[in-house]
Amino acid sequence: MEPKEVLDDLRTIFVTRLRFEPHRVSDVTLDTPLPKGVDGSVGLDSLDFIELSLAIEDRFGLVMDDAQDLAPHFASFRTLCAFIAERATTA
Amino acid sequence: MTTGVAITGVGAVTARFTGGAATVSAFLAEPSPVHDAIADERLVALLGDGEARRLSRVCQLAVAAGRLALDDAELRAGDDVGLVLGTEFGDLRSTVEFADGYLAAGPPGLSALIFPNTVMNTMAAATTIATGAKALSLTLNAPTVAGELAIVRAAGAIASGRARAVLAGGVDQIDPFLGSMLADLGAGEERRGEGAVMLVLESASSARERGARILGEIMGTASGALAARPHGVGRSTQSSVVAEALAAASVELRHLGAVYDSTSGDRGRDHWEQRLLDTALGAGHERRSSLRRLIGAHAGAGALGVAAAAGAARRSGRPSLVHGIGRGGSQVAVIVGP
Amino acid sequence: MTRVVVTGLGVVSPFGLGVKAYWEGVRSGTCAIRPVTLIETEGFRCRIAAEVPDPVPGSPRRSRADRLALAAAREAIDDAGLGVAERRRAALVVGAVGGGMLEAEGWYWPAKRGGAPLCPTPALRSILPYSHADVVGSRLGLGGPRETLVTACSSGAVSLAVAADLVADGVVRVAVAGGADALTRICFMGFNALRLLDPEPCRPFDRARRGMSIGEGAAFVVLEDAAHAHARGARAYAELAGSGMTTDAFHVTSPQPDGEGMARAMMAALARARVEPKAVGYVNAHGTATLQNDRIEARALRSVFGAGGVLVSSTKSMIGHTMAAAGSLEAVATILALVHETVPPTVNLTTADSEVAFDCVPSMAREAAVDCAISNSFGFGGQNVTLLFRRL
Numbered sequence: 001m002e003p004k005e006v007l008d009d010l011r012t013i014f015v016t017r018l019r020f021e022p023h024r025v026s027d028v029t030l031d032t033p034l035p036k037g038v039d040g041s042v043g044l045d046s047l048d049f050i051e052l053s054l055a056i057e058d059r060f061g062l063v064m065d066d067a068q069d070l071a072p073h074f075a076s077f078r079t080l081c082a083f084i085a086e087r088a089t090t091a
Numbered sequence: 092m093t094t095g096v097a098i099t100g101v102g103a104v105t106a107r108f109t110g111g112a113a114t115v116s117a118f119l120a121e122p123s124p125v126h127d128a129i130a131d132e133r134l135v136a137l138l139g140d141g142e143a144r145r146l147s148r149v150c151q152l153a154v155a156a157g158r159l160a161l162d163d164a165e166l167r168a169g170d171d172v173g174l175v176l177g178t179e180f181g182d183l184r185s186t187v188e189f190a191d192g193y194l195a196a197g198p199p200g201l202s203a204l205i206f207p208n209t210v211m212n213t214m215a216a217a218t219t220i221a222t223g224a225k226a227l228s229l230t231l232n233a234p235t236v237a238g239e240l241a242i243v244r245a246a247g248a249i250a251s252g253r254a255r256a257v258l259a260g261g262v263d264q265i266d267p268f269l270g271s272m273l274a275d276l277g278a279g280e281e282r283r284g285e286g287a288v289m290l291v292l293e294s295a296s297s298a299r300e301r302g303a304r305i306l307g308e309i310m311g312t313a314s315g316a317l318a319a320r321p322h323g324v325g326r327s328t329q330s331s332v333v334a335e336a337l338a339a340a341s342v343e344l345r346h347l348g349a350v351y352d353s354t355s356g357d358r359g360r361d362h363w364e365q366r367l368l369d370t371a372l373g374a375g376h377e378r379r380s381s382l383r384r385l386i387g388a389h390a391g392a393g394a395l396g397v398a399a400a401a402g403a404a405r406r407s408g409r410p411s412l413v414h415g416i417g418r419g420g421s422q423v424a425v426i427v428g429p
Numbered sequence: 430m431t432r433v434v435v436t437g438l439g440v441v442s443p444f445g446l447g448v449k450a451y452w453e454g455v456r457s458g459t460c461a462i463r464p465v466t467l468i469e470t471e472g473f474r475c476r477i478a479a480e481v482p483d484p485v486p487g488s489p490r491r492s493r494a495d496r497l498a499l500a501a502a503r504e505a506i507d508d509a510g511l512g513v514a515e516r517r518r519a520a521l522v523v524g525a526v527g528g529g530m531l532e533a534e535g536w537y538w539p540a541k542r543g544g545a546p547l548c549p550t551p552a553l554r555s556i557l558p559y560s561h562a563d564v565v566g567s568r569l570g571l572g573g574p575r576e577t578l579v580t581a582c583s584s585g586a587v588s589l590a591v592a593a594d595l596v597a598d599g600v601v602r603v604a605v606a607g608g609a610d611a612l613t614r615i616c617f618m619g620f621n622a623l624r625l626l627d628p629e630p631c632r633p634f635d636r637a638r639r640g641m642s643i644g645e646g647a648a649f650v651v652l653e654d655a656a657h658a659h660a661r662g663a664r665a666y667a668e669l670a671g672s673g674m675t676t677d678a679f680h681v682t683s684p685q686p687d688g689e690g691m692a693r694a695m696m697a698a699l700a701r702a703r704v705e706p707k708a709v710g711y712v713n714a715h716g717t718a719t720l721q722n723d724r725i726e727a728r729a730l731r732s733v734f735g736a737g738g739v740l741v742s743s744t745k746s747m748i749g750h751t752m753a754a755a756g757s758l759e760a761v762a763t764i765l766a767l768v769h770e771t772v773p774p775t776v777n778l779t780t781a782d783s784e785v786a787f788d789c790v791p792s793m794a795r796e797a798a799v800d801c802a803i804s805n806s807f808g809f810g811g812q813n814v815t816l817l818f819r820r821l
Binding site: 017018019020021043047048050051054057058 | 141144145196199200201202203204207
């Protein structure tokens with residue numbers, strides 16, 4: 001999958017599962033950071049990340065390994081799209 | 092019990108009026124029935140930027156009312172401020188939504204975000220996070236009288252040194268189906284409403300020290316349980332709860348002013364309450380008012396009754412009684428002074 | 430100053446009916462966590478829990494949770510030998526979460542799946558948490574103040590703390606307090622969704638711990654003004670000398686990382702009991718076996734008691750996390766540890782987490798005469814409760 005397609009799917013997930021206003025999500029770019037507390041981020045906390053992981057597993061058919069530190073992949077839309085694109089193609 | 096507890100703030104969110112003590116007084120001076128639901132946009136407008144996304148609707152109600160009450164009392168919450176929140180139905184709407192996610196899509200349809208709302212303390216959790224209240228935090232669940240019981244519990248917590256001040260009140264939203272189904276099952280039919288009303292209760296010494304405006308005083312409280320089946324109405328009119336509250340407040344019956352009861356259009360329960368009060372108060376107290384007939388039955392109405400009782404006591408100079416009895420037999424009396 | 434003593438105990442646990450079966454299970458270090466039978470678990474990573482074994486006493490017309498509550502409260506009241514007149518004045522404080530949700534799910538699930546219209550069912554009458562209090566109160570004739578408290582996973586403990594205040598403040602001389610919960614689909618599925626359940630029986634304080642196990646049950650105690658208990662010749666198990674109730678005001682599902690709110694609850698219990706930390710010999714931990722809880726709780730314990738200052742064990746390693754019942758079931762374990770001078774173990778613990786600087790009493794109960802012991806309970810929404818019991 002291309003990162004661009006992944007980004008569109010993530011935008012949908014942000015609206016349907018994370019309850020963001022559609023206009024807030026259309027503003028995000030690949031460089032927008034995800035975690036709360038980071039400048040310019042969409043402000044996700046630990047519970048949002050669990051919800052996001054569940055939605056990603058469901059949408060892209062991949063399984064997240066809780067034993068692994070996934071935080072670097074959840075830093076921004078860019079890192080997350082790359083992570084998903086790689087897994088979704090090799091799956 | 093005797094409390095030495097002052098009322099220093101009010102916060103109310105209903106379909107008709109939203110604000111602090113002045114707003115509540117203005118509504119009570121010229122009341123009109125409120126039975127409609129609160130518009131979602133109005134609710135979201137009461138919250139901080141982006142805050143609504145993660146809060147369920149009933150949590151939004153509680154957070155907004157809690158903030159209004161603290162602002163009204165000009166009090167900042169911290170380690171010594173607690174919360175006691177009464178509710179009858181909690182966040183049942185989120186519970187249904189959580190179950191529906193699973194039933195529609197299996198395990199992947201489960202929402203981690205909604206799950207915490209399936210536990211009834213979710214409104215209290217959201218309110219303490221939003222306000223920074225870090226002393227005890229309790230959610231009190233009861234039919235009809237959860238709001239009144241929350242006031243009693245909060246006053247007790249202050250009296251036993253658990254907190255300097257406590258946000259206390261009730262919240263409920265009009266429920267998708269349970270209320271009407273319980274009515275169909277014989278648990279009483281009444282006009283329900285929705286909203287959140289919270290008071291700031293504060294130790295009299297704390298209120299004096301910081302020069303807070305005092306809206307009233309919780310002079311005495313008592314509660315008990317009369318014999319009744321769950322969801323049932325009892326027969327007994329022998330109860331010492333009102334007398335105990337009067338004794339705790341050192342108020343003689345003949346000095347009592349306004350009486351606010353919990354009648355709500357549930358015929359069996361209303362009748363029981365009328366007979367209980369007739370017995371407890373005797374002749375001369377036939378004039379009683381019920382805010383539930385005005386704003387619908389919900390836990391917030393109990394707290395609004397205490398705010399109204401304080402207003403009536405200020406105007407007349409005589410202490411007021413707030414009384415409630417729920418199906419199942421939980422009875423509560425609060426004596427409120429100026 | 431009114432002293433509050435415990436004069437009656439009642440339990441229904443994954444070890445079966447009664448306090449005796451519970452203490453035997455806990456003392457012997459038996460793990461009651463097994464494959465789930467009450468609900469469907471198809472497609473979930475975790476498929477085990479600690480269920481109460483059949484038969485659960487009481488009328489099948491009542492919800493399972495109401496039956497658990499009623500059986501435990503009845504045992505506690507009988508144990509305390511409360512007469513009719515004492516019951517009529519006694520307070521009832523119940524910690525609850527799930528209410529009759531198990532039966533309501535049993536009605537909602539098939540209707541929703543089959544697309545049938547939802548018709549009212551009697552099961553809905555007991556769906557709300559207050560059902561346990563109204564059933565127990567009406568059946569056992571308890572006529573004093575009645576409160577149902579919901580503070581998520583600390584509800585059972587909070588019921589004891591509030592009931593003890595009612596006695597200490599002179600509102601009542603006797604209070605019946607405890608928590609109850611049955612396994613529910615919502616709870617089981619929700620913790621699965623949060624990735625907080627270990628597919629294997631939970632391993633509190635172990636380096637390899639992967640989450641909690643869910644359990645069910647009920648426990649009630651009778652709390653009484655010490656002078657009242659003495660006057661009627663009642664036996665007292667222990668004194669509930671103090672309690673702390675605090676809130677993190679931090680996050681809905683995560684504890685505050687520095688454990689400040691938990692430590693504040695323990696300090697408040699110590700202060701209200703006028704007990705120095707060094708007088709406490711045993712901590713019955715919240716000990717859920719989630720990565721976060723155990724580490725943060727250990728941090729909070731260290732800040733209050735110093736490294737290694739107390740024995741620490743988790744009853745949840747044997748009976749799972751029994752939700753609203755947990756705080757009261759674990760309070761009973763703590764009381765019995767004082768009475769029997771035996772600290773129950775943490776089972777399934779092979780290699781302790783290096784950040785847990787305490788002796789967690791692995792596998793085997795330990796003989797120890799302890800003067801004071803605390804029981805910790807922490808709930809979602811940062812709801813922290815500590816109960817402090819003193820040996821008599």
